[in-house]
Amino acid sequence: MEKMKENKPRYLFLMLAFLLLLLALTAWGGWKVYEEREVRYRHQVETDLKNTSDLTVRNLSGWRDRLVTGAAAMTDDTLFARAAATWLREADATAQADLEARMRVLVERGRLTKIILAGPQGQVRLVTGNMMAGELPAREMQAFQEALRSAQAVVVEPSADGHFAYPYMGVIAPLYDGMQSLGALWMVVDLRDTLFPLLETVRGGRATAESVLLMPQGDEILHINPLRHDTTAQGVGHFAALTQHEMVEVQAVRGIRGVAYGQDYQGQAVLAASSVVPDSPWLLVSKMTVAEAFAQDRRREGLYFGLLIGGSFLSILAFIIYWMWLTRRREQALKQELENYRHMLEQQVRNDSLTGLANRRALDELLEREWGRAVRDGLPIAALIMDIDFFKGYNDCYGHLVGDGCLQRVAQVLQFNIQRSKDMVFRYGGEEFVALLPNTRLPEARQLAEKLCQALQREGIENQASPLGGVVTMSVGVACMQPPHDSADSGHRLLENADTALYAAKHAGRNQVAVCADAAGEGGRASPTPR
Template identity: 30%
Template structure:
């Protein structure tokens, strides 16, 4: 018997419409989820890049500030440990009217220190806190009085942190270096430095183009944060400048509370900022470097959002049109569904292009790759068609092929995830890609699926950051005015050359050079002419030395030093004479010299000749390093004594100090020369 027709009912149009709407919503949600995931990944990548850049700049600035503070303490310690200076001060205090030689020695020592290290004030302070300023005597501020008492009590230099005080018209940083005659305190040398010209330039300007980035030094004052340097938009430092501990959103307060490394907070205008906190070694200082969040990665996030929101907007519009068309015709509904599917694939491909990400499938049995359109574009191959592994490998940069092939074979053999970065050949250019891969199944003919992403821009950004870091490290070791090496570079090079000389048992010479009557030159012709004179002298010295291993450095003020590896005493004297004549040939007029009508130099020569050296394994690496630094300073001291003798003998002369004893002069690998260490090349005559 036939079944009644009423038992079977075709689905109503409203049900189909609801089903179509549900499918459209699901597809739209999937697209939005895909695009939002890509967006979050891209935004996170830009965030990490900005954080790494801020951390790198913060570390470099913190190291520069630590070196600056260490140099100031080294100057103070050198005064405290100088027994000759202490004896001269004792003679000067006991008979100031008759000990003209002691008075001159004290004044000359303080003058050289002030000009070499560019201190604003270098004065001797009596134990009661009085200091001679011109024709009158004053009492140092209370903070310096406390530092003076502490320095005498502890027999070590005391520091007064940067601040403003009525005593000077500028913000200053000062130290008290105690001077003793045996155990009797004679007073202290007050070293005052204008932080606007010495400390502030280490933190400003920001090394990269930025409108909101800045670095500031802070110190704990109870639970509050005391600013030692001004905020960039606030001008000069005022006293006191304190950030209350109640403002817990400020990175400055978080740093004082113990936070270190990367953190987020708000500045004094309640603007979100990203900050990094670095502690300054051997000090109570903290360096806080911060930048507004919007500047750090807001622009990149907005750009990514605009790019990824376009497909979403188009999807919403097209879905609405499809749903409206479904109410009119079933044929249009079917056509619209097909168009929607095509558009979804296009949007997905657009999202991959925006993120520069493609996918691939590797068939182990056929040894072939199947690439998505974006991956094909990255490799410059045909999309969708299987590509042999040899053809894929041909697109890899020749220098990376062996490494890439070994990494792929290892991942296939050991069935572990694949992750590698390598270069592709794109005509005359190179592009970097990041390749991921996972195994699908444990069978012998398993497939590997994964993604490949273009990371060329990220690599370039990292290379630029590395170049900046290298350039900044080079600037730290270069004298900014003369362009030759600075004292720090000389100290490092001298320690290295001393250890090498010990290993190969070669001589090592140092020349100390002083421009004769340079203060008189400055007084007569002005500081601008004095600076130009130093630049010309530095260029003449650099041109005259013969080998690349020789180092010309500005030791401080008008003093220069030349490091001559593998150079004996006689040869070093000959080179010193060439340098003296080279400066004379500059013919820089010096009417106030008293030595000659042109600028001249006095040169002290010191040479260390090793014949027998202690084995480095007997001392250990740390002991060998410490010994090399100690002996290097002794060699500098010998050259300085020879320079003093040249100046005492009438200047415009070369004087050589006696050679250092060979039995304990150097630390090396043993009595026999090390055949693996080559000496510097012979000097051209």
């Protein structure tokens, strides 16, 4: 004791050093976890943005393909070309009304804004909606001539010098009556109703998320859709010069694809994903500010790191308290462990190691309790003693290892078919089993015995040593007693009667049930029931 008092400062120093080391290791581990989680979350945010951008690209490509495909279908539409040729040739009101009706149907079906019919020289001949006169605008005239030369639909890309009051895009579809050129259809789409809504997928409730559709134009970049954070750029317009290398939009035009970090047109640090829209000169840049992209992660990681530090201190404090408690309670814990071990041994003593059933010792204890209850409450109690027929021959024929397996299967059949929670089956010894049935009358006990015999026979366990069908069977003795309140008998009288009945069943030829009824605790006569 004196020596421990002398070494107490040393023990306290070692404990303090251990706690500081534990705290340092906890902090280092927490920082490593933080770094790993930050990298994983950053990758997740980048992947989500890239997937959203890819989805938008597929939608844009599909929309553009449908527009071009619809224009190409008009070039191949001989009925429309014939109606246009009739009107151009005759110029009467009936032919014009028919042609206008066809053009209105095209506008509705193709979600177009306007269709303009131009003659072979590019002069405007017929328009759905507001009338317009003269020739096609310069860009459209150039596309018109290219369409006639190639006999294919030509796209007129969006432009800052628009001919209409709204941002638009057009497709020139040449028309032919046989080999003769009739001119072309200029199919116009209002981008506000068709294209721009496709670019809002990336927002998803984020304040700074935005998709910008770009198109290079010389040394400058043209933005096709309105800029979300620039109210002055609500239509197609010039965006930036290619010399502004830090802008993610310029990086996309210069060939950088996938996820990148840079600045946007507001000068803010952004995370962006850039892609090319197939079969078009368009580039899509989906972006959001870095601050918003990782704001949730920073809040979550700050909370996590704070919880980690607080948890570390609490863990150390809990460790100290636990260590002190463990020192005081060690003796009690050892006593409890010994008590549990003793209880486990007692449980093992009451179980049969081969079949897993309760053994004879457990039977004696339960029988004593249930017999006392039957005497006290005036209730009947029944017992079944079951013996496997010709089991000695079975062991001689198949060997003792197979015999052990047979006993296990028989035990499983008995357990499965004895289903009441208050009933219990035991291994009595060798090939004998006992079922104890509290509060059970003789007819019920006999019915259960018949059920068990039939179930075992249906199991079909092969037994060439048995003359009874070549399968394992059993004989069952049934006894039932209802002891009076002043009974001097014990439960072993019930087992003796069941054993007498079992002897009668074997004597009568086996594979059957014999009953010994004794309601008053006196001796009874065994009567077999052949099967």
